[in-house]
Amino acid sequence: MIPKGFLFSAVEAAIKKPGRKDLALIYSQVEADMAGAFTTNRVKAAPVRLDMRKIKSGKGQAIIVNSGNANACTGRVGMQDATEMAKRAAEGLGIKTSLLYTASTGVIGNPMPMDRIGPKIQELIENLGKWSLEDVAASIMTTDTFPKIFRKKVKIGNKTGMITGICKGAGMICPHMATMLCFIMTDIAVHQKTLERTLHNAVNKTFNRLTIDGDMSTNDTVLIMANGMLGNPPITEKSLSYLSFNYALEEVAYGLAALIAKDGEGATKFIEIEVNGARSEADAEKAAFAVANSNLVKTAIYGNDANWGRIMAALGYSGADIREEKVDIYFGKVKVAGKGLASGRDKAAGEVLRKKHIKIIIDLNMGKGSAKVLTCDMTEEYIRVNADYRT
Amino acid sequence: MIPKGFLFSAVEAAIKKPGRKDLALIYSQVEADMAGAFTTNRVKAAPVRLDMRKIKSGKGQAIIVNSGNANACTGRVGMQDATEMAKRAAEGLGIKTSLLYTASTGVIGNPMPMDRIGPKIQELIENLGKWSLEDVAASIMTTDTFPKIFRKKVKIGNKTGMITGICKGAGMICPHMATMLCFIMTDIAVHQKTLERTLHNAVNKTFNRLTIDGDMSTNDTVLIMANGMLGNPPITEKSLSYLSFNYALEEVAYGLAALIAKDGEGATKFIEIEVNGARSEADAEKAAFAVANSNLVKTAIYGNDANWGRIMAALGYSGADIREEKVDIYFGKVKVAGKGLASGRDKAAGEVLRKKHIKIIIDLNMGKGSAKVLTCDMTEEYIRVNADYRT
Numbered sequence: 189m190i191p192k193g194f195l196f197s198a199v200e201a202a203i204k205k206p207g208r209k210d211l212a213l214i215y216s217q218v219e220a221d222m223a224g225a226f227t228t229n230r231v232k233a234a235p236v237r238l239d240m241r242k243i244k245s246g247k248g249q250a251i252i253v254n255s256g257n258a259n260a261c262t263g264r265v266g267m268q269d270a271t272e273m274a275k276r277a278a279e280g281l282g283i284k285t286s287l288l289y290t291a292s293t294g295v296i297g298n299p300m301p302m303d304r305i306g307p308k309i310q311e312l313i314e315n316l317g318k319w320s321l322e323d324v325a326a327s328i329m330t331t332d333t334f335p336k337i338f339r340k341k342v343k344i345g346n347k348t349g350m351i352t353g354i355c356k357g358a359g360m361i362c363p364h365m366a367t368m369l370c371f372i373m374t375d376i377a378v379h380q381k382t383l384e385r386t387l388h389n390a391v392n393k394t395f396n397r398l399t400i401d402g403d404m405s406t407n408d409t410v411l412i413m414a415n416g417m418l419g420n421p422p423i424t425e426k427s428l429s430y431l432s433f434n435y436a437l438e439e440v441a442y443g444l445a446a447l448i449a450k451d452g453e454g455a456t457k458f459i460e461i462e463v464n465g466a467r468s469e470a471d472a473e474k475a476a477f478a479v480a481n482s483n484l485v486k487t488a489i490y491g492n493d494a495n496w497g498r499i500m501a502a503l504g505y506s507g508a509d510i511r512e513e514k515v516d517i518y519f520g521k522v523k524v525a526g527k528g529l530a531s532g533r534d535k536a537a538g539e540v541l542r543k544k545h546i547k548i549i550i551d552l553n554m555g556k557g558s559a560k561v562l563t564c565d566m567t568e569e570y571i572r573v574n575a576d577y578r579t
Numbered sequence: 580m581i582p583k584g585f586l587f588s589a590v591e592a593a594i595k596k597p598g599r600k601d602l603a604l605i606y607s608q609v610e611a612d613m614a615g616a617f618t619t620n621r622v623k624a625a626p627v628r629l630d631m632r633k634i635k636s637g638k639g640q641a642i643i644v645n646s647g648n649a650n651a652c653t654g655r656v657g658m659q660d661a662t663e664m665a666k667r668a669a670e671g672l673g674i675k676t677s678l679l680y681t682a683s684t685g686v687i688g689n690p691m692p693m694d695r696i697g698p699k700i701q702e703l704i705e706n707l708g709k710w711s712l713e714d715v716a717a718s719i720m721t722t723d724t725f726p727k728i729f730r731k732k733v734k735i736g737n738k739t740g741m742i743t744g745i746c747k748g749a750g751m752i753c754p755h756m757a758t759m760l761c762f763i764m765t766d767i768a769v770h771q772k773t774l775e776r777t778l779h780n781a782v783n784k785t786f787n788r789l790t791i792d793g794d795m796s797t798n799d800t801v802l803i804m805a806n807g808m809l810g811n812p813p814i815t816e817k818s819l820s821y822l823s824f825n826y827a828l829e830e831v832a833y834g835l836a837a838l839i840a841k842d843g844e845g846a847t848k849f850i851e852i853e854v855n856g857a858r859s860e861a862d863a864e865k866a867a868f869a870v871a872n873s874n875l876v877k878t879a880i881y882g883n884d885a886n887w888g889r890i891m892a893a894l895g896y897s898g899a900d901i902r903e904e905k906v907d908i909y910f911g912k913v914k915v916a917g918k919g920l921a922s923g924r925d926k927a928a929g930e931v932l933r934k935k936h937i938k939i940i941i942d943l944n945m946g947k948g949s950a951k952v953l954t955c956d957m958t959e960e961y962i963r964v965n966a967d968y969r970t
Contacts, residue, residue: 231895231903261891263904263920296888297921401874402793404896406888483792483874484965491966497687497797500652504622505795512622513654529654530688567966568959574875575882575958 189339191350191375193217193417195317198327201308203256203294203301209327211305212319213277213312214251214371219287220415221377221422222248223384225391227408233260234270235290236409242286246380248413249287251371252277252309255328255356259292259300260406269300276306280313291369291409293356294330325354328369331453331573332358338443342376342436344429349376349418351433353440357400357448370395370410370444376433377416378423385425386434387412394441397473397561400452401570402481412437449562454569456544457489459562463550466557471508475552476561478506486566489546494537496524499550514553520546580730582741582766584608584808586708589718592699594647594685594692600718602696603710604668604703605642605762610678611806612768613639614775616782618799624651625661626681627800633677637771639804640678642762643668643700646719646747650683650691651797660691667697671704682760682800684747685721716745719760722844722964723749729834733767733827735820740767740809742824744831748791748839761786761801761835767824768807770815777825778803785832788864789953791843792961793872803828840953845960847935848880850953854941857948862899866943867952869897877957880937885928887915890941905944911937 198212224243226236242248252273259266270290278288292300325335339352355370378386391410416422423433450458461480466472479485482502488495496517503510517525520540522533540546585607592602615634617627633639643664650657661681669679683691716726730743746761769777782801807813814824841849852871857863870876873893879886887908894901908916911931913924931937 229892229895230901231891258888261888261903261916261919261921263918296886296891297916299921402872404892406892406895481793483961487962487965490962493966495687497649497652500622501620501687501795501797504620504797510621512652525652525688527654528652530652530690566962568962570874571878571881571957571959571962574878575884 189350189352190321191352191373193375193415194373196319196321196324197312197315198319198323199308199312199315201254202304203254209323210256211254211308211312212324212327213316214324214373215281215316216249216413216415218415218417219247219249220413221246221380221383223380223387223412225388225410227405229404229406231261231406233258233292233407234262234266235259235292236407237267238270238274239289239409242289245286247287248289249283250277250281251289251291251411253291253328253369254305255330256294257292257298257300258294258296258407261297262299265299269302272302273305276309277313280310289411293328293369293407296406321352321354328356330356330358332356332451334451336444336447336451338440338447340436340440342432344376344418344420344433347418347420349374349420351436351440353444355444355448358451358453368405368408368448372412372440374414375416375418376414376423377418377420378414378433382424383412383414386437389434390438390441393438394445397559398445398449399477399480399561399563400449445562449564452564453573454567455564456567457565458545459489459564460547460560461563462547462558462560463552464558465551465553465555467509467555468557469559472557472559475503475506475508475510475550476559478502479548479550480561480563483566486563489541490565490567492538492541494519494524494534494541500525500528503550509554510552511554516551516553518549580741580743581712582743582764584766584806585764587710587712587715588703588707589710589714590699590703590706592645593695594645600714601647602645602699602703603715603718604707605715605764606672606707607640607804607806609806609808610638610640611804612637612771612774614771614778614803616779616801618796620795620797622652622797624649624683624798625653625657626650626683627798628658629661629665630680630800633680636677638678639680640674641668641672642680642682642802644682644719644760645696646721647685648683648689648691649685649687649798652688653690656690660693663693664696664700667700668704671701680802684719684760684798687797712743712745719747721747721749723747723842725842727835727838727842729831729838731827731831733823735767735809735811735824738809738811740765740811742767742827742831744835746835746839749842749844759796759799759839763803763831765805766808767805768809768811768813769805769824770813773815774803774805777828780825781829781832784829785836788951789836789840790868790871791840791955836953840955843955844964845958846955847958848956849936850880850955851938851951852954853938853949853951854943855949856942856944856946858900858946859948860950863948863950866894866897866899866901866941867950869893870939870941871952871954874957877954880932881956881958883929883932885910885915885925885932891916891919894941900945901943902945907942907944909940
């Protein structure tokens with residue numbers, strides 16, 4: 189289920205606590221077309237700054253990634269370290285450093301333990317192919333509780349291509365470009381500009397509509413590698429198979445974003461918040477994000493309390509154009525509020541909340557804009573995870 | 580310690596659970612000059628909408644307030660109920676309904692139990708003067724753990740006036756005008772326009788720089804009554820005593836805002852976040868609010884973890900103009916980051932965090948703008964309080 193021509197490796201470099209892999213390599217046997225999306229936080233980690241320069245070429249062949257240290261707020265030394273990691277890995281692989289991307293996730297503000305990482309890079313390269321994508325997905329985890337992989341087959345003419353992505357999430361999740369680390373690989377040949385536009389499209393509708401805690405990371409990175417080993421004529425927007433590719437990529441991105449929401453720090457429930465009937469898509473997005481980021485809404489859902497008043501309050505301060513007396517709110521299929529007023533069905537709605545997967549549908553009845561945001565509930569465990577993160 | 584000419588009353592109207600007062604009256608023996616500040620949430624509770632009309636006259640004589648039900652998202656019936664409460668209380672007191680203000684706090688979306696409130700209004704009036712301001716402060720509590728009163732004497736010429744305020748807070752606290760319920764009384768005569776401007780000034784620097792959970796309420800109301808019973812010539816901006824009055828009012832508002840932060844839902848620590856060196860005051864405010872609203876910063880402080888990387892990340896997405904390599908961060912007097920880099924003093928800073936009152940000082944080194952925002956830490960108890968609020 190792996191796209192053709194991709195090899196993987198992972199090692200323990202003692203960046204995280206003992207017994208967990210924390211350094212990994214993704215390698216394509218041939219040079220690939222690449223595109224990326226990065227955090228819009230003004231404070232950007234060193235590897236993000238480095239990748240943003242490299243991605244301009246649209247080309248790449250490998251990604252080296254570590255967890256346990258974000259290499260963010262590390263100044264000039266951090267840039268040197270990220271550069272050094274790329275350089276050593278590229279030399280070992282015998283490829284140009286410009287084709288080697290870097291990514292980091294973990295604690296902010298500590299220098300990278302290069303004394304431990306450096307010697308492990310050769311081992312990483314020697315073991316290429318001995319490890320699986322699952323191992324890479326596991327080695328990029330921080331507070332994640334399970335590795336995240338999502339894949340989708342795509343018919344391209346008479347051939348079958350594969351799009352496979354991995355990601356990590358859990359906390360400090362509130363994109364505004366991409367969120368977390370995500371690497372997507374495909375053997376389908378795609379024209380680089382098409383790859384770029386399709387990725388940005390997908391990211392905007394998926395990772396950029398995901399929030400765990402409203403905190404935007406310094407390290408958010410989405411990279412896609414299309415190595416063309418399927419042998420199809422490169423896809424452009426005019427290709428017959430473009431729509432299938434575009435749809436499949438969005439599905440992979442959505443699947444990965446949903447996995448992140450399901451594994452939000454301390455989460456017990458996966459929540460989809462759909463806003464319809466907004467004056468514009470932008471308004472729908474504002475409204476959905478305000479609800480998804482409301483601690484009060486998230487704690488009420490955790491407590492199985494269909495407290496739609498908190499949703500109304502969040503809509504009211506969202507900045508979206510709303511009129512209280514027009515708003516309908518559904519928990520699953522149960523209408524808890526109609527035209528801004530209680531339906532008296534809070535108890536039935538409370539039952540909906542006992543499930544693990546919850547849909548909240550809000551109709552503003554103001555226009556045709558709609559947007560969906562993914563999130564999770566908020567629990568005591570979120571507090572514990574984040575009060576103790578560095579200890 | 581009560582300004583001259585104010586009388587109080589409180590009763591149990593069975594809006595909240597038995598054994599707690601939930602309906603109260605504040606009455607001035609003479610008509611007072613009044614000013615108010617209200618939530619900017621688009622979803623406004625009925626009493627807020629009513630008061631916003633009445634305050635245009637700049638006059639008032641009494642406030643009837645209940646806890647346990649916010650009378651928000653209650654439509655036309657809610658407006659009728661709020662109007663009815665004011666009307667009945669005004670009739671009982673023998674004053675014009677236009678001089679009677681209403682305020683409510685509690686659960687959103689339920690109709691007011693007028694069958695229980697109505698009959699209690701006469702009792703409330705009969706008992707005027709038998710109850711203290713402390714009783715009123717206690718009867719407006721929801722998830723608050725203590726009543727909140729703050730007072731300040733002011734020399735006006737050769738007389739001594741008094742400014743006394745009460746408020747309630749605890750959750751759904753993120754102003755953008757006022758936050759929560761707050762009633763301030765003074766016997767000092769103040770010209771109405773001056774009262775209005777001075778109040779808005781004070782609110783902008785205090786209640787509007789306070790956040791517990793980033794959720795803006797539908798009911799936020801600040802009302803001030805100046806009944807002039809001190810007998811001084813009414814203060815205007817040109818009066819000799821204007822500065823003392825202005826300063827004292829700001830102190831009372833700050834004192835009350837600090838009490839709200841100290842009693843934030845589940846809070847164990849009171850946090851002042853001061854941003855200096857911003858390009859503008861607006862930038863400083865954005866930066867301070869981003870840090871104060873970050874769940875990750877608040878949970879780290881709860882865990883005594885001087886995780887300044889999370890502060891950097893919040894500054895980075897705040898929208899303020901910042902440059903990573905210029906930022907200094909202090910926890911109390913301990914510099915944890917200088918020019919955007921670790922100082923290696925996280926352990927000493929962790930000690931600072933063990934206190935109950937924490938100052939975080941951030942210097943952006945970009946200009947002269949500064950702002951201070953009040954908040955609290957975030958704990959498992961916040962989750963518990965809000966998962967169970969309506970049960």
